Amino acid sequence: MATETVRRPARVRRGGPVRTSEGRRAEARLAFRLLIPAGIVLLVIIAYPVVRAIWLSLYNDNRFGTSHFIGLRNYTRAFTGTGSDDFWSAFSFTTLLTLVTMVFELVIGFGMALIMNKAFRGRGLIRASVLVPWAIPTAVSAQLWLWNFNPNGVINQVFHTSFIWTGSHWPSFWAIVIADVWKTAPFIALLVLAGLQIIPNEIYEAAKVDGATALQSFRRITLPLVKSAVIVAVLFRMLDVLRIFDLPFIMTNGANGTETLSTIAYKESIQQIHPSYGSTLSTITFFYIIVAAFVVNLIARADVVKSAGGGVK
């Protein structure tokens, strides 16, 4: 009698479903079943090709005969062998492109978000126009900017320059940067704006009462509070630019050293029908992106922890 166990009552939440332990298990089973279709589809469409690409990269290309297993020889060819010039050129171009576009997109996007955050008439119209660059297909905007950067085009006209923008390396680089930043800075603006809109006005008012200047409010209030929104934006954009294909392919076709990791992988795999070496390049790209995402995540986490820790005395 004394050892009779008392059944614990089910947890009751106001306004929510009652979750008993049996209920929780049933919930998990239902969740599992609901997730299966998506899980299978993603497994088949993503996991299978990625695994097969890695497998392919370990063989050599032999269009007319059989391929042989050559281990990591394709990788040494890319890093230090006959393919290394093209590979490292594409690698450094892609990395530089990523860094530069992200800086510009962040600065311009953040500025746009700050402006859009202030209440004014026609705000809905501005928000709609901000979505226009996002809605235009990249392939179309690539054509548009190719047209703008034509030697007789509007850019040379407006700035009274006469570059052959897509005809040499650095003008091409900046043409691609401008085309990419144009399209995506507004998207970053939207992400940052969402973060800004959560900050209640009272904080700013209180700071003003305490005598803070606009710059101080910005540094001490705005920046820390939008940090997570900015980090998400940065992460997404970085992954996007590292994979960039449409713009360089359409605007310059990789000429004058403007190949990116995706364009060389594409040209090897599909145009030159070297699936093994092409898979090598795309697998390297894939791992590069994972590492980059991981590193950014680490930096972001460390930063967040540091600022959180600083508030505790």
Place this chain on the structure above:
Amino acid sequence: MRQRGLLMIGVAFIAVYCLAPFYWMIVSSLKSNPLLDQALYPKHPTLLNFREVFSGENNFQYALRNSVIIAGLTTIVALLIGVFASYALARLQFRGKKLVLGAVLATAMFPLIALLTPLFQLFTDLHLIDTYPPMIVSDISFTLPLAIYVLTTFFSEMPWELEMAAKVDGATPGQAFRKVIIPLAAPGVFTSAIIVFIAAWNEFLIAYTMTSTLKAQPVTVAIAKFTGVSRFEQPFGTIMAAGVLVTIPLVLMVLFFQRRIVAGLTAGGVKG
């Protein structure tokens, strides 16, 4: 107030930044010789380029048909599969939920090019190149995670208790579902459909790889392969005209649903 003036300048800058290139595209498409004529507006607007877009050389109508079918089917499939997963992620509690969410987000990391070579080989072997299935299947690789991401955001914010309240008021489960859940979920699902449709419509690399003729080429590829009014010059007028045709429906969609689209795209980022 000086601050107000600065704000207005900033707003004007944003508007010009976003819309000027689009305006320029429209203006260029209406000029008979855009290469030589760089005025800010078309002095003698002409529909010459638009006619050329549909001419025998370019036959853009086929590309439009292809894009509609591919993007449409992709959207339907992605949403059908995605709603189930999103319901589970938004409404149910289970161990490893964060892991699943992380995995879905991780699939957004895959460079398309990494998927493309094996898929291209597979579809070549199946003799399916230049048909719709390869593109729809490949597009699912990025539209499904996107659909799940956006749908989960919307489903997390729905007031599900209303369904319980309806049942308490005497509705059958079927009635509660039809009269409460569906109207509540409809805007979120609809917005997700738009976002997914636009993503699929804009896709270039997969389409360029998996197609070779207008039998299956969508607009993004067709535009890249245009010939112009005169065979000897770059067909910028026609390209701009095609670009306008392709973009106007998207821009209209975006204008009408901008508030919802912004909510769907950004809420996830804020929640972190």
